[in-house]
Amino acid sequence: MSTPSGTHPTRPDPRRLIAVVVLAPLLVALALWAFAWPAARTAPRDLPLGVAGPAAATAQVERGLAQHQGAFEIHRYPDEAAAREAVEDRSVYGAIVVTERGPELLTASAGSPLVAQLLRQAASAGGAEPRAEDVVAAPESDPRGAALGASVLPLALAGIAAGSAVFTIGLSGVRAVIALVVTSGLVGVTVAAIAHSWLEVLTGDWWAEAAALGLSTLAVSAAVAGLAALMGKAGVGIVAGVLMLLGNPFSGAGSAPQMLPEPAGAIGQWLPPGAGTTLLRSVSYFDGAAALGPALTLTWWAALGLGAVLLGSTLRPRTTHADDTAAAPRPVPAG
Template sequence: MVAAPGADPRGSALGASFLPLVTADVLSGSAVTLQRLRGGRAALTLTGVAVTTGIGAAALTDNWLGVITGDRWAEAGTPGLTVLAIGGTVAGLAALIGPPGIGVAALVMLLLGNPFSGVTSAPELLPAPVGAIGQLMPPGAGGSLLRSVAFFDGSGAGGPLVTLTLWAALGPGAVPIGGRRRAQPPAAPPAHTPQPALAG
């Protein structure tokens, strides 16, 4: 057990900060899709949003509010990787199946990933198998990783880190794949060969 910081004795700031973070992640992926960014531009935009969000979140929660106490670079990297995982998934799914992918990804992340994450309590306190499922999704993995680096010197960070890394690689990786598939012209219909007229 580790005592909560004096600025947040009940440890409620961690949970309260994650719903806005997940919502912002979904919006960043949606913006990439709606702006029709593809390839390197999409990857650069998603990475830029992730880096900016990570640094800003660490500065807010550690330097200013003092509600988490850990290595600042790890605290910045965790929300940044979470942003890339969620935003990249939204953009990647939209690139593969079109604009409906935004809605599908948003529903999965907000209506399943967030309540299944256990960020406001602990994954172990959720009914089985909800807690385990939540840890396989970016909100749950991100919350567990942030708790680990902020309060436990990175103990138990391996699993959540691997989960977030996989989502962060697969989601943005689908953007150029979907873009190339949509850029391919439709197959031309077979040329009609005129039949010779029959002699009367």
């Protein structure tokens, strides 16, 4: 195919071609590491477990649990009532109570169906399976916690979309903050209406659930809009990448933070998807027990993000004014 005289066909930049060839496998490897590594290494690690009863009677139970090296973090309680209260307060995921009738296992499948099943297996490993009682049971409409786990990604996407939209349409300052807060509140109400009122997979106070869902969305959307206000489009990509590659797979929504390899579980609880899932479990199934920590984490994310939005709006006029001043023609001296 001939080209017009005096012109040359456009040749691709070899540096860009090399960047694409190298970057694509790296991104695939990173995504596979982030999602497959926690799934392939799911196992209990210092999982809080209670043991209740007289010291002489519980010694054998503790020796059996010690065989699972590093799997359980033992919390001792004097009687069944104290152990039951610890399960309801989310201090432990379950408890083995030694009674005159034999050992009894207390679980909380609402906290994690996978952990509840694991505890039943561990408690029966040494012999006969003990009597089990699900102290805080998962809802009948979601006994495996699949719906709750599936809500992590849509909430993160909603937050990313809201933050990106605020930046794209050019909202800044107080107007951007109002838009983010109102949008997140509407997302929380909408998801609560679907998950609680329709699907019935959430069973706690409706407004508390809506507030938790809204705060989770605001933490993400504010972070996206805030970093975008300071860095531009790159800020959107950074926050979205961190939340999608780390926040989602490290959230522990399908199991528990202590079931993920270290430090994935700890990192996940410092990111909005993990903190939001923990907060939602607390307000929906445990009457708000252990909700303070994740609520503060989400609040910090939201506050820092909204602060960055306001800071970006104050820096932008100064930057624009400085650019205009530099671009303005200087007067030529007379003579």
